[in-house]
Amino acid sequence: MLLVVACGSLAIATLLYVFWVTPELVAAKSHQEREREFLQERKEVVYENLRDLQMEYHMGKLSDQDYSQLKVHYQEQLALLLYQAEQIGEPAPAALPLPGHCLRCGKDNPAENRFCGACGQTLAQAETVR
Numbered sequence: 001m002l003l004v005v006a007c008g009s010l011a012i013a014t015l016l017y018v019f020w021v022t023p024e025l026v027a028a029k030s031h032q033e034r035e036r037e038f039l040q041e042r043k044e045v046v047y048e049n050l051r052d053l054q055m056e057y058h059m060g061k062l063s064d065q066d067y068s069q070l071k072v073h074y075q076e077q078l079a080l081l082l083y084q085a086e087q088i089g090e091p092a093p094a095a096l097p098l099p100g101h102c103l104r105c106g107k108d109n110p111a112e113n114r115f116c117g118a119c120g121q122t123l124a125q126a127e128t129v130r
Protein backbone atom coordinates (compact mmCIF):
# COMPACT_ATOMS: atom_id res chain seq x y z
CA MET A 1 0.00 0.00 0.00
CA LEU A 2 2.78 2.40 0.93
CA LEU A 3 4.52 1.54 -2.33
CA VAL A 4 1.42 2.45 -4.34
CA VAL A 5 1.22 5.82 -2.61
CA ALA A 6 4.94 6.41 -3.18
CA CYS A 7 4.68 5.54 -6.88
CA GLY A 8 1.59 7.67 -7.24
CA SER A 9 3.25 10.74 -5.74
CA LEU A 10 6.32 10.20 -7.88
CA ALA A 11 4.17 9.99 -11.01
CA ILE A 12 2.31 13.16 -10.07
CA ALA A 13 5.55 14.98 -9.27
CA THR A 14 6.98 13.92 -12.63
CA LEU A 15 3.91 15.12 -14.49
CA LEU A 16 3.96 18.44 -12.67
CA TYR A 17 7.62 18.83 -13.48
CA VAL A 18 7.10 18.04 -17.15
CA PHE A 19 4.14 20.35 -17.61
CA TRP A 20 5.18 23.26 -15.43
CA VAL A 21 8.93 23.51 -15.55
CA THR A 22 10.09 22.40 -19.01
CA PRO A 23 11.22 25.63 -20.68
CA GLU A 24 11.09 24.22 -24.22
CA LEU A 25 7.40 23.60 -23.79
CA VAL A 26 6.83 27.22 -22.82
CA ALA A 27 8.95 28.46 -25.71
CA ALA A 28 7.10 26.24 -28.16
CA LYS A 29 3.80 27.93 -27.39
CA SER A 30 2.65 30.54 -29.80
CA HIS A 31 2.59 34.19 -28.90
CA GLN A 32 -1.20 34.08 -28.83
CA GLU A 33 -1.31 31.15 -26.45
CA ARG A 34 1.06 32.81 -24.03
CA GLU A 35 -0.87 36.06 -24.27
CA ARG A 36 -4.11 34.23 -23.60
CA GLU A 37 -2.64 32.46 -20.60
CA PHE A 38 -1.24 35.70 -19.28
CA LEU A 39 -4.64 37.37 -19.57
CA GLN A 40 -6.31 34.37 -17.99
CA GLU A 41 -3.95 34.54 -15.01
CA ARG A 42 -4.49 38.27 -14.64
CA LYS A 43 -8.23 37.73 -14.82
CA GLU A 44 -8.08 35.17 -12.04
CA VAL A 45 -6.06 37.56 -9.90
CA VAL A 46 -8.63 40.31 -10.41
CA TYR A 47 -11.51 37.94 -9.62
CA GLU A 48 -9.70 36.94 -6.47
CA ASN A 49 -9.13 40.57 -5.53
CA LEU A 50 -12.84 41.19 -6.00
CA ARG A 51 -13.70 38.26 -3.76
CA ASP A 52 -11.29 39.45 -1.08
CA LEU A 53 -12.69 42.93 -1.35
CA GLN A 54 -16.22 41.62 -0.88
CA MET A 55 -15.13 39.61 2.14
CA GLU A 56 -13.31 42.51 3.78
CA TYR A 57 -16.29 44.74 3.19
CA HIS A 58 -18.62 42.25 4.83
CA MET A 59 -16.23 41.97 7.77
CA GLY A 60 -16.52 45.72 8.18
CA LYS A 61 -12.90 46.48 7.32
CA LEU A 62 -13.81 48.89 4.51
CA SER A 63 -16.00 51.95 4.35
CA ASP A 64 -18.78 52.06 1.76
CA GLN A 65 -16.79 54.62 -0.20
CA ASP A 66 -13.55 52.61 -0.24
CA TYR A 67 -15.47 49.51 -1.18
CA SER A 68 -17.24 51.05 -4.15
CA GLN A 69 -14.08 52.80 -5.35
CA LEU A 70 -12.04 49.61 -5.24
CA LYS A 71 -14.84 47.61 -6.77
CA VAL A 72 -15.04 49.97 -9.74
CA HIS A 73 -11.26 49.84 -10.04
CA TYR A 74 -11.22 46.04 -10.26
CA GLN A 75 -14.20 45.97 -12.59
CA GLU A 76 -12.38 48.33 -14.93
CA GLN A 77 -9.34 46.06 -14.88
CA LEU A 78 -11.57 43.11 -15.63
CA ALA A 79 -13.27 44.89 -18.50
CA LEU A 80 -9.89 45.74 -19.95
CA LEU A 81 -8.68 42.15 -19.64
CA LEU A 82 -11.83 40.83 -21.26
CA TYR A 83 -11.40 43.33 -24.05
CA GLN A 84 -7.78 42.30 -24.56
CA ALA A 85 -8.75 38.63 -24.55
CA GLU A 86 -11.26 39.44 -27.27
CA GLN A 87 -8.54 41.01 -29.39
CA ILE A 88 -6.45 37.85 -29.29
CA GLY A 89 -7.39 35.44 -32.00
CA GLU A 90 -7.35 38.18 -34.60
CA PRO A 91 -4.79 37.46 -37.33
CA ALA A 92 -2.62 40.35 -36.16
CA PRO A 93 -3.14 40.78 -32.42
CA ALA A 94 -3.48 44.43 -31.52
CA ALA A 95 -0.92 45.92 -29.18
CA LEU A 96 -2.02 46.53 -25.61
CA PRO A 97 -3.89 49.82 -25.40
CA LEU A 98 -1.69 52.63 -24.18
CA PRO A 99 -2.65 54.48 -21.02
CA GLY A 100 -4.93 57.30 -22.06
CA HIS A 101 -5.90 55.67 -25.34
CA CYS A 102 -9.66 55.45 -25.63
CA LEU A 103 -10.89 52.02 -26.62
CA ARG A 104 -14.26 53.37 -27.70
CA CYS A 105 -13.42 56.32 -29.96
CA GLY A 106 -9.66 55.91 -30.42
CA LYS A 107 -8.66 59.32 -29.08
CA ASP A 108 -5.28 59.56 -27.33
CA ASN A 109 -5.71 61.37 -24.04
CA PRO A 110 -3.01 62.33 -21.52
CA ALA A 111 -1.99 59.15 -19.70
CA GLU A 112 -3.16 60.44 -16.30
CA ASN A 113 -6.75 61.01 -17.52
CA ARG A 114 -9.32 58.69 -16.05
CA PHE A 115 -11.93 59.43 -18.70
CA CYS A 116 -11.79 60.10 -22.42
CA GLY A 117 -11.97 63.80 -23.26
CA ALA A 118 -13.91 63.11 -26.44
CA CYS A 119 -16.53 60.52 -25.46
CA GLY A 120 -16.29 60.14 -21.66
CA GLN A 121 -15.29 56.47 -21.77
CA THR A 122 -13.37 55.21 -18.71
CA LEU A 123 -9.72 54.90 -19.68
CA ALA A 124 -7.17 52.24 -18.83
CA GLN A 125 -4.87 53.46 -16.08
CA ALA A 126 -1.11 53.15 -16.31
CA GLU A 127 -0.89 50.57 -13.50
CA THR A 128 -3.50 48.33 -15.11
CA VAL A 129 -1.61 48.12 -18.42
CA ARG A 130 1.73 46.44 -18.38
Ligand SMILES: [Zn+2]
Residues within 6 Å of the ligand: 102, 103, 104, 105, 106, 107, 116, 117, 118, 119, 120, 121
Ligand atom coordinates in the same frame (compact mmCIF):
# COMPACT_ATOMS: atom_id res chain seq x y z
ZN1 LIG B 1 -13.25 58.21 -26.36
